[in-house]
Amino acid sequence: MSTVAIITLAGDLHARVIRRQLQEVHGVEVAVVASDTLSAAGGLTWSNVAGPAPTLPTEDGGVLDVADLDLVWWRRCHGRPTVPDAVTDPQMRKLVVKDNRAGLRGLLLAGFTGTWISDPYATERAQNKILQLSVARRLGLTVPRTLVSTDPAAVRDFARAHGGTVIAKTMTGLLGTSLEAGRVTLESLRDDDEITVSATVYQEEVPGTDHLRVMVFGDAVHAARIRSGELDWRLAGDMEVEPVAIDERLADRLRRVTVRLGLRMGVFDVKLRPDGEPVFLEVNPQGQFLFVEGMSDMPLGEAFAQFVVDELARVHRRVPA
Amino acid sequence: MKHLAPMAARFTRSHQGYQHPAKLDAWEKAVMGPEAEAMRWPGGSISGSDDGWDDCDE
Structure with missing residues (x-):
C-alpha cells in the first residue's frame, strides 16, 4: 500500500x-x-x-x-x-x-x-515573481509590461509611459493580510521614500473582466473562468466561476512553465484581454484550488487525488519525470 | 518620526476584506462540517487565499 x-x-x-x-x-x-x-x-x-x-x-x-x-x-x-x-x-x-x-x-x-509535489527548493525558487515573469515570457506567454524597482525616477517614467496609471503589487505576501493589487497614479508617486523603501512590482493594467484560474496537475490542466469587474477578484462580491476549456497552446505553455520552474503542479492566474489574448499574471506553486470547486462544482479534489495516484504509479514504475 | 510603508500598504486589508460568497460558504461547511468555522480566517474563506504561505516569521 x-x-x-x-x-x-x-x-x-x-x-x-x-x-x-x-x-x-x-x-x-x-x-x-x-x-x-x-x-x-x-x-x-x-x-x-x-x-x-x-x-x-x-x-x-x-x-x-x-x-x-x-x-x-x-x-x-x-x-x-x-x-x-x-x-x-x-x-x-x-x-x-x-x-x-x-x-x-x-x-x-x-x-x-519518493516523489515530491513539488520539490521544496523548486517551490521556494518558483515563488519569485521576477523569475516567473521571465520564464513565462521566454516560453511564449504574453506577460504585462512590468517594472520592479526602488528607483523613484524609473517608477515615475514607467507610470508616465503607461498613461499615468499603473498597477502596483507586492513581491511576496503576508499571512493573514490581504495585499491586493491596486492602481497608482503618477500624481500619487510624489514621495521618494515610499518608492525606495522596498522593491515593488509595477505593471501595465491588463483590461477586461475575465480571469482564468488554471490548475496544472502534472500533465492534466483544469481551467476555470472567474468573471469580475474588480481588479483583484479575491475581493469581488460579484465573482462568477465556471469551468472552461482553454486553447491547447495555452495549456501546453503553462505546462512548460511548470516544468521549467521544476514543479509538478502550479496554479496560474491569467487574465483575458477583451481581444481574447490570455495574459500571464503569476503562478502559485502551491496555490489554492478547492475554492474553485466550491464555486463551480468542478471536481478538483478528485482531480488532484487522481494526480497523486498517477504520481505514485510513476514512483512505483521508477519512471523519471 | 515619519511613518513609512511599502507601496502595497496602500491596498492592504485584513482578511476581513475578502468576500466569502454564500455558495463557497455552503460548500466549505458541507465538506468540513462544524470544523469549518474553526478553520476560517476572520471573515474569509478557508479554501481561497494564497497570501503569505511563504511567510517565515513566528
Whole structure:
C-alpha cells in the first residue's frame, strides 16, 4: 500500500479533503504533518547510528515513519508556528521555529526517496515573481509590461509611459493580510521614500473582466473562468466561476512553465484581454484550488487525488519525470 | 518620526476584506462540517487565499 504525507499547516481544508479522497476512493494511506505545530509535539527523530528510524509527528497525534513514504505533498511549510508560552525570550522563540523547520526539512531531504509535489527548493525558487515573469515570457506567454524597482525616477517614467496609471503589487505576501493589487497614479508617486523603501512590482493594467484560474496537475490542466469587474477578484462580491476549456497552446505553455520552474503542479492566474489574448499574471506553486470547486462544482479534489495516484504509479514504475 | 510603508500598504486589508460568497460558504461547511468555522480566517474563506504561505516569521 502506498503512503503519502501532506506537509501543511494545522487545520488545512485542502489537506483534509484530499486525504479523505485518497483514503476513501483510492485506498491510499495519508498522514498529515502540521509544520506549524511541531514545537512540543514530539515525534521528530533522525539519527545516523543504528536505532531509531526517521519519524515525524502527525497532526492527529501519531508518528510517521519517513522510510514508508512514497510521496510527499509539500504544501505549506511556514505559517505562524506555535511556540510554548514558557519560551519567553524572543530570540529563543525564533530559534525554536527555525530549528523545527530545519529538522523537518532535513529529515525529509535525507531520508525520503519518493516523489515530491513539488520539490521544496523548486517551490521556494518558483515563488519569485521576477523569475516567473521571465520564464513565462521566454516560453511564449504574453506577460504585462512590468517594472520592479526602488528607483523613484524609473517608477515615475514607467507610470508616465503607461498613461499615468499603473498597477502596483507586492513581491511576496503576508499571512493573514490581504495585499491586493491596486492602481497608482503618477500624481500619487510624489514621495521618494515610499518608492525606495522596498522593491515593488509595477505593471501595465491588463483590461477586461475575465480571469482564468488554471490548475496544472502534472500533465492534466483544469481551467476555470472567474468573471469580475474588480481588479483583484479575491475581493469581488460579484465573482462568477465556471469551468472552461482553454486553447491547447495555452495549456501546453503553462505546462512548460511548470516544468521549467521544476514543479509538478502550479496554479496560474491569467487574465483575458477583451481581444481574447490570455495574459500571464503569476503562478502559485502551491496555490489554492478547492475554492474553485466550491464555486463551480468542478471536481478538483478528485482531480488532484487522481494526480497523486498517477504520481505514485510513476514512483512505483521508477519512471523519471 | 515619519511613518513609512511599502507601496502595497496602500491596498492592504485584513482578511476581513475578502468576500466569502454564500455558495463557497455552503460548500466549505458541507465538506468540513462544524470544523469549518474553526478553520476560517476572520471573515474569509478557508479554501481561497494564497497570501503569505511563504511567510517565515513566528
